[in-house]
Amino acid sequence: QVQLVESGGGLVQPGGSLKLSCAFSGSIFRLWVMGWYRQAPGKERELVATITSGSVTNYADSVKDRFTISRDNAQNTIYLQMSGLKAEDTAVYYCHAKYGGTLQQHWGQGTQVTVSS
Secondary structure (H helix, E strand, O other), X not given: OOEEEEEOOEEEOOOOOXXXXXXXXXXXXXXXXXXXXXXXXXXXOEEEEEEOOOOOEEEOOOOOOOEEEEEEXXXXXXXXXXXXXXXXXXXXXXXXXXXXXXXXXXXXOOEEEEEOO
């Protein structure tokens, strides 16, 4: 059974940086497209960024040039480096795994990111 465990959330001031991690276990990591989603209070969950096993990336327009997604296939881990954080980035951030070419997917438990002075 696939398990995703996020870490690295917290409180940061506007303009600051934060790095999230997601540890993957229970399957062959390189077969999964990994990603980060977020959900702010009262809003729907939205895509932040995705990354394939070959490190092809995709970003939401709202985070382009500020966030960087990466993966370490040896450590079965993905990361989200966030910089230039804004109040509107405040949300619970979820790690996501999707098995290529199928509907099989898994979610982490989420980690809170709060951007506030």
